[in-house]
Amino acid sequence: MTVNIAVVGLGAFGHKHLDALTQIPDARIQYVAHSKMDIAKEVAVKHRAKAAFTSYSELLAQDDLDGVILATPTQMHHAQTLEALRAGKHVMVEIPMADSLAGVREIVDVQKETGLVAMAGHTRRFNPSHQFVHNKISAGEFAIQQMDVQTYFFRRTNANALGQARSWTDHLLWHHAAHTVDLFQYQTGEKIVKANAIQGPKHPELGIAMDMSIQLQTETGKICTLSLSFNNDGPIGTFFRYIGDTNTYIARYDDLVDGKEDPIDVSNVAVSMNGIELQDREFVAAIKENREPNSSVGQVLPCYEVLDALQHQLAY
Numbered sequence: 001m002t003v004n005i006a007v008v009g010l011g012a013f014g015h016k017h018l019d020a021l022t023q024i025p026d027a028r029i030q031y032v033a034h035s036k037m038d039i040a041k042e043v044a045v046k047h048r049a050k051a052a053f054t055s056y057s058e059l060l061a062q063d064d065l066d067g068v069i070l071a072t073p074t075q076m077h078h079a080q081t082l083e084a085l086r087a088g089k090h091v092m093v094e095i096p097m098a099d100s101l102a103g104v105r106e107i108v109d110v111q112k113e114t115g116l117v118a119m120a121g122h123t124r125r126f127n128p129s130h131q132f133v134h135n136k137i138s139a140g141e142f143a144i145q146q147m148d149v150q151t152y153f154f155r156r157t158n159a160n161a162l163g164q165a166r167s168w169t170d171h172l173l174w175h176h177a178a179h180t181v182d183l184f185q186y187q188t189g190e191k192i193v194k195a196n197a198i199q200g201p202k203h204p205e206l207g208i209a210m211d212m213s214i215q216l217q218t219e220t221g222k223i224c225t226l227s228l229s230f231n232n233d234g235p236i237g238t239f240f241r242y243i244g245d246t247n248t249y250i251a252r253y254d255d256l257v258d259g260k261e262d263p264i265d266v267s268n269v270a271v272s273m274n275g276i277e278l279q280d281r282e283f284v285a286a287i288k289e290n291r292e293p294n295s296s297v298g299q300v301l302p303c304y305e306v307l308d309a310l311q312h313q314l315a316y
Helices: 014-022 036-046 057-060 074-086 101-114 127-140 171-190 275-289 301-312
Strands: 003-008 027-033 049-051 065-068 091-094 118-120 145-154 192-199 212-216 223-229 237-244 249-252 253-257
Touching: 003 014, 003 057, 003 192, 014 027, 014 036, 014 065, 027 036, 036 049, 049 057, 049 101, 057 074, 057 127, 057 171, 065 275, 074 091, 074 101, 091 275, 101 301, 118 223, 118 275, 127 237, 127 249, 127 253, 171 192, 171 212, 171 223, 171 237, 171 301, 192 301
Parallel strands: 003 027, 003 065, 027 049, 065 091, 091 118, 145 223
Antiparallel strands: 145 237, 192 212, 212 223, 237 249, 249 253
């Protein structure tokens, strides 16, 4: 079975998914969709897609379409995910899958009603560096005591990873913190029971906080400290330090070192070193095998419950 996929939204992350899908033998880029037809057609030609669309509803009406990957602006995620599920299409939506807890819960409910595959793009679950640590935890060889995480960018204008102007505004809490909140619960296998957050001044034009600090604690006392900034003039990305009972690991995207900065080979952890590709492989495999995927919308719901609680804290 070849799974026919449409990539919707052809910005920076849309192209990451297109590149990833070309590496998956049982996936086909069947369609692409974008708000501008000239861009959609150009991408369709490049990736040999059957057709390009500007109308999402018309795209979903195609009988030979199995699933969609949504790399569209945040404010569209909720409605587009629901529309796909109700049209009988499997869906993977980039994070955040909605910008409110109510929206996330509605997606989870509709997924249960339809029984279709629906997953959110919590890529850290799939990066080989984090998979290595997860495998150690699953084997009983490592238990997390603390995670120390830094998410740093230098982003004082509303631009994407390609330097292009965005039609939506990035958010430290609902976008970037979501990766770490979900990963912390996934790696510990425990529920977060305490969560605190403070934020710095809001940008006068963007209207969002440019700096944020978050503390998390699980039911057995494991803790996570997360620092986020759009003001950091330095290396861009998220850097994770796992402090455990038997070792310390530092993950930087797909690279992993121990606490003494000695490299750890993670090249044999999975079939690829590309976290986006591994995430997309899981989406395709779950469709073929008719099963719940890792990072299903139901599995990541607790992350958004924490984000909602933190948002309420920051509002007062």
